[in-house]
Amino acid sequence: MHWMARKGRPLKGEITVPGDKSVSHRSIMLGALAEGTTRIRGFLEGEDTRATAAVFQQLGIEIESLPSGERLVHGRGLHGLRGSSDALDCGNAGTGMRLLAGVMAGQRFDSVLIGDASLSKRPMRRVTEPLALMGARIDTEAGGLPPLRIHGAQSLRGIDYATPMASAQVKSAVLLAGLYAEGATQVTEPHPTRDYTERMLAAFGWPIDYGEGRARLSGGHRLEAQQIAVPADFSSAAFFIVAASLIPGSDLLIRNVGIHPRRTGLLRALALMGARIDIEPKPGSERPGAEPVADIRVRHAELHGADIPEDVVPDMIDEFPALFVAASVAEGLTRVRGAAELRVKESDRLGTMAAGLRQLGVQVEETPDGADIIGGLLGSAHIDSHGDHRIAMSFSIAGQLCAGEVRIDHCDTVATSFPGFDALARSIGFELGLSS
Ligand SMILES: O=C(O)C1=C[C@@H](OP(=O)(O)O)[C@@H](O)[C@H](O)C1
Ligand SMILES: C=C(OP(=O)(O)O)C(=O)O
Numbered sequence: 001m002h003w004m005a006r007k008g009r010p011l012k013g014e015i016t017v018p019g020d021k022s023v024s025h026r027s028i029m030l031g032a033l034a035e036g037t038t039r040i041r042g043f044l045e046g047e048d049t050r051a052t053a054a055v056f057q058q059l060g061i062e063i064e065s066l067p068s069g070e071r072l073v074h075g076r077g078l079h080g081l082r083g084s085s086d087a088l089d090c091g092n093a094g095t096g097m098r099l100l101a102g103v104m105a106g107q108r109f110d111s112v113l114i115g116d117a118s119l120s121k122r123p124m125r126r127v128t129e130p131l132a133l134m135g136a137r138i139d140t141e142a143g144g145l146p147p148l149r150i151h152g153a154q155s156l157r158g159i160d161y162a163t164p165m166a167s168a169q170v171k172s173a174v175l176l177a178g179l180y181a182e183g184a185t186q187v188t189e190p191h192p193t194r195d196y197t198e199r200m201l202a203a204f205g206w207p208i209d210y211g212e213g214r215a216r217l218s219g220g221h222r223l224e225a226q227q228i229a230v231p232a233d234f235s236s237a238a239f240f241i242v243a244a245s246l247i248p249g250s251d252l253l254i255r256n257v258g259i260h261p262r263r264t265g266l267l268r269a270l271a272l273m274g275a276r277i278d279i280e281p282k283p284g285s286e287r288p289g290a291e292p293v294a295d296i297r298v299r300h301a302e303l304h305g306a307d308i309p310e311d312v313v314p315d316m317i318d319e320f321p322a323l324f325v326a327a328s329v330a331e332g333l334t335r336v337r338g339a340a341e342l343r344v345k346e347s348d349r350l351g352t353m354a355a356g357l358r359q360l361g362v363q364v365e366e367t368p369d370g371a372d373i374i375g376g377l378l379g380s381a382h383i384d385s386h387g388d389h390r391i392a393m394s395f396s397i398a399g400q401l402c403a404g405e406v407r408i409d410h411c412d413t414v415a416t417s418f419p420g421f422d423a424l425a426r427s428i429g430f431e432l433g434l435s436s
Helices: 021-033 047-058 094-105 125-133 168-178 196-203 234-246 265-272 310-329 340-344 349-359 389-399 412-416 421-427
Strands: 002-006 012-015 035-041 062-065 071-076 111-114 137-141 145-151 160-162 184-188 208-211 214-218 227-229 251-258 276-281 293-299 333-336 363-367 370-374 381-384 406-409 431-435
Touching: 002 389, 012 421, 021 035, 021 047, 021 071, 021 094, 021 168, 021 196, 021 227, 047 062, 047 094, 047 412, 094 111, 094 125, 094 145, 094 168, 125 137, 125 168, 168 184, 168 196, 168 214, 196 208, 196 214, 234 251, 234 265, 234 276, 234 293, 234 310, 234 389, 234 421, 265 276, 265 310, 310 333, 310 340, 310 349, 310 370, 310 389, 340 349, 349 363, 349 370, 349 381, 349 389, 381 389, 389 406, 389 412, 389 421, 389 431, 421 431
Parallel strands: 012 251, 035 227, 160 184, 381 406
Antiparallel strands: 002 406, 002 431, 035 071, 062 071, 111 145, 137 145, 184 214, 208 214, 251 293, 276 293, 333 370, 363 370
16 A cells, blocks of 8 residues: 655644554553453554454453453463464564563463564564573574564573663563563663553552663562553654644644653654644643653744754654654754664664655765754655555655655555554645555
């Protein structure tokens, strides 16, 4: 499927974007390992998180979808999963595969984790190495690539692990294996990352000590079923935050968005570029354990380029494709460094964005860990999204600002994180057609 994007109307109105992907994956996983029934409100019905739900169903967990849209996960306790002779398909989801590696390393049975063509090219040593230090046995393809063949019935022991890169997925894989390990498991990070796993473990009653950039837990406890309210995904809201900032005349309200500080670096970057964004926190969301949630009002502003501070990079890791579009129409130079992790996402996001923006006539200098982008006028282009959802959605924004048209190929994967993106975008003013 491809999209045709061209100049639309100013973005107006109020919207709600789908549930948070990170929280949705974790709520299924912890719900399955808990005792009792976990009720999930606002679950992201995207392909990534549905793949995680399907994996746990394959492992013997009953998961219901209620007409209200809620999901009920009938947990069977830490040792209640049943092995499957078929491979467990994580689809397109790096989060799904890496966190599952931690869970499956602690089981008494063998399992094989597979993924789609994009996931099959993504590095897994970052999780298999620390898990091996804990005593796990995991075989990979050459180069540390999936499938992951995980040997069960190993006795795991806790480790004290410093992650080499800022990655919530690596931290979470180690902590989840730590539930099954003898002794204490500790993770420290070079920069604090999203702490949903830690918060959710605490909410499910597992003793855990955590703070900025560190977490510590011990094996041998139990998880108790919970009620989970998933906030709207900031990373999905980000496309509309950027679009409304860039499209003249826009005034858009995005409701009930999760504003976890380790997710909202884009707001800091856009503030440096002169954006007009108001955050209205929702009462009650500040109570301990709850995700902070806010309505976000965005009005158009003339943006200027900025030097994006390196310490903000992990806090806006999935938002760089959208930020690059902002940079390509902002006045002057935007400089990004310290973002080499972008090269190992669903596509090489530095390379894919640079190639597409150049086609649109933007001056982009790519470096190993970032880019220099000089804003200007956008022409027209035929973009290969490389099947990367965030690249496709980002170029649909560029299309709203072009003199000509932008054709974006391979957009089907947008449903991994943001089902219904194109219809929602059209409803507030995007010109975005699809054809197969
Ligand atoms: O833990 C998570 O839910 C995620 C962590 C990030 O990946 P890394 O851990 O690789 O930075 C992010 O890019 C991904 O979309 C979701
Ligand atoms: C990197 C992403 O997800 P994952 O690693 O789960 O595939 C993303 O959603 O941008």
